[in-house]
Amino acid sequence: MAFDIELKHLPAVRLAGLPHCGPYPTIGPIFQELAGLIPEPSWVEVEGAAMIGHDNPREVAPEKLRSHACFIVSEGFAMVPPLEEIRYPAGKYAVMTVKGPYAQLPEAYRWLSEEWFPASGERHRDLPAFEAYLNDPSDTKPEDLITEVRLALKG
Incomplete structure (x- = not known):
């Protein structure tokens, strides 16, 4: 199976x-816990949900896979513990x-x-x-979910 790939210049992302x-x-x-940590007025600073998988599941045992549940947030979002700030540069x-x-x-x-x-x-x-989730699985049928996998490249 092949998937569509576009090369894009994306702005910096704060998670x-x-x-x-x-x-x-x-x-x-973990996404539910994350949502519970963000007080209502701060939701205006949340731009979407994302997940970072730090390990290759074909090389690391499932119980040892490391990831982060994230919200994409604006620069004005107040980052407070236990939230961890993760940044991806523009490029x-x-x-x-x-x-x-x-x-x-x-x-x-x-x-x-392995292919592309x-x-x-x-x-x-x-x-x-x-992964940037472009719609919400709580109100979207599985066949209509849209996910962008964003891979940072040099150049």
Whole structure:
């Protein structure tokens, strides 16, 4: 299966996140905890949800996978513990759009890392890819979910 990739120049991204350790699909409760830590007036500073997977699930045991549940936030957002600030710089990104259930994301990542990237001629920045969720799974049918996987590139 192939996925659509666009090379884009993206602005810098500031994330407010909470760490998670375990299988990536079990991160849902961490997103709920994250939402509970943000007081209502601050929601105007939240621009969307994202997840960072720090490990390759084909190389690391599921119970040891490290990730962060995050919200993309504006510069005006007040970062308070236990929230962790994570930043991605502006620059060139490979953006893979995945439409449909989150269950297809492992195959999308496999394709990105094993097929597209080696053939692309691009060079990777030393940052893990992150997923930006463009709609809400609580009110969107799985087949209509849209996720962008954003991979930072050099150049």
